[in-house]
Amino acid sequence: MASRYLATYRQFWRLNTLTMLEYKTNFFIWLFFTIIYHGVAVGTIWIMMSRFPSMNGWSWREVFFLYALYMLAHTLNNTFFFTIGDVPTHVQEGDFDRFLVRPLDPLFQVLSQPGQIWPDELALAVVVFGVAQSLVHLQWTAASAVLLVLAMFGGALIDFAIQLAVATLSFWVIRLDTLRWVVMSLENDFTRYPLSIYNRGVRILLAYVFPFAFMNYFPATTLLHKTSGPGYTINPALGWLTPVIGMLWFAGAYLFWRAGVNHYKGTGS
């Protein structure tokens, strides 16, 4: 059984690679686009903070580190689980049924739909992180290296779990655009800055409801020893919790997904 999954998954990456080799120009244009996209995001932070050097005690280098840490986890998720975002389309267009009649797990099938999926952005994230960690003079110890790996994989799991839960809603709700947009904005825009600049409501939302803060903010506070600031202290242990939060969220999201698939089977719609 396991070997069948493995063989299918290998085919998935073979097809992705073949697509990349076939559409070389396209690949390079998108790679260049990705570089510009992140360049503009980082450039904005740099320009902003060239005039305003402190953001609640964070320098631009530290805010950049925050961005790089997020990018690692987010691109890891995007490389392996990107196609989860296609579920609403599959349901709307009625081709989700295909996944139910085939003898492999439906979630696995959704995640192995070949497309223009390449690890270029993940590679870029590693490079960006390399620059960021040297800018903040990250102290490399065994503990910080382990924490970093946990944050990257745990963060990707959080990212994936939340997207899985949102995608699952499409079994009940047809129009999801607005909710997806809000979650995407919380994730992409609100994680760029230290959590401490937000009001209580947003802090609670990003720490407990959609725990994106565990993808970069809490690990970064631990790694950069920024666990106390004016008027607040953060337990450095929080930074270690990322994989735990990721697994909890994933367990919940997966149960929800199962319920969604059963509901879909039940109504047949």
Add this chain to the structure above:
Amino acid sequence: MRIRPYVEFAKRAFSREGTYRTQVFTHIGSVLLRVFLLSMVWTALYRNNGEQAGITLPAMITYATLALLLDLIYGVNGAYVIREKIREGSIAIDLMRPISVPFYVLADTVGQTLFASMQIIPALGLSLFIVHLDAPATLGAAFAFLVAVLLGFVVNFFLDLIMATITFWTMEIFGVQLMVQFISSLLSGSLVPLYFFPPGIIQQLAFASPFAAIYNAPLSIYIGKVTGLQIVTTLGTQVVWAFVFGVVALGLWRLGERQVVIQGG
């Protein structure tokens, strides 16, 4: 050229847009979320570092909010249909019709933009629950602001048209177009006012770039960073860029059109 068909095109684009109701909510919601985010970011930056470049915190929040509202109308990109037409080959039929395709696209964009600008009213109203907005510096500034927005629209439209026309030569334009959009969002001052750019060559280049005519010009007039005779110079610069981009766009169009006619599409 008869103007009547183009008015009709604009009207049709306007009513067509009205059928996408949920998109309207998504647009307005996204603006409000960003207004909320940026107000917190700038408040933190001002609280930690004090005022910079002579722009007060209320003026900065006004600037950021208006930039997001302008996104609603500048973000229309009606020229994008040209890419689809060239891809599908239906451009050949459009070229046979007794209309000018670039002006048809302009009319369509105007219609879409008018619909989009109606979203500004609820978006602005709801933004006022989140942030306090400064009134325009003077009544004259308010008027000049509107003129500058209009000119910014023209510059932006021709920029989109140039990008779309490039499809005549290469299909891989979508990524390139997005790149230009991102670079423009930074250099136009829509993300950070150009006044906050590091002084020196980078800032001078940003001020001199055509992208500054899109966001920086109207917003600087609104918050009173540009006053008196400077307003005239600013509007004049916008006119120059609109003209240059217009000539380039129509010139490229001519060349592309000829290519289709010769090669048979």
